[in-house]
Amino acid sequence: MDLCLKDKVAIISGTNNPKGIGATTALAFASEGGKVVMVYKKMNFPYHTDRTIGNGIDSYHKTLSEDCSKVEEELRKITPNYLIIEGDISNSKFVSSLFEQAIQKFGKVDILVNNAATYALNDTIFNVSDDDVNTVYDTNIKGTLDPWLRVHDKLGGIIFKTAEISMIIKGSLNEWEEWSNLIMLDSGSYIVEGALSPAEINVENDMGVYYDPCIWVKYEN
Secondary structure (H helix, E strand, O other), X not given: OOOOOOOOEEEEEOOOOOOOHHHHHHHHHHXXXXXXXXXXXXXXXXOOHHHOOOXXXXXXXXXXXXXXXXXXXXXXOOOOOEEEEEOOOOXXXXXXXXXXXXXXHHOOOOEEEOOOOOOOOOOOOOOOOHHHHHHHHHHHHHHXXXXXXXXXXXXXXXXXXXXXXXXXXXXXXXXXXXXXXXXXXXXXXXXXXXXXXXXXXXXXXXXXXXXXXXXXXXXXX
């Protein structure tokens, strides 16, 4: 099936986790003939070096502390048409520079996948700090809705629709516990790290569903 992505240019953030959505999206996009700008930021989350094998939280934190070299190894096998940039999407000056670098390299930007997100390690109401709240807000909210969309506006993009459901992810209870590193004993809504909305878990039916929202921006030319 032709996805009409050949020669399209995509900026994809949060790409330094080889098993993550950002890296997987970048590789899939390149496989369809697209040109990829991968954006990442090294994170300082703590982890135990003796527990980094497998898919646990320590393995996840370790990958976030690294650069995109592992992902680049796989990307290089698919295409030479890529650009890797390190930076902080909560910084509006960096976002403007990012788009400038992408346009200088490829002449345009067609698609934006804003996958990067962060979370507070001590995220209960009793111990979360003001700094943690500000960091999460700046990256997950301001970093998504402020600099990115303003740059799209400057480039002539038009916000023409919001999609409450742009992607659906379904899985068993065991799969969701593995993906989220959470223990899900009861049915209900669960906040999953990096997600834009809660995952809905039904313990009785052994099923979890996540609905991913997005904002669509189009260009006339």
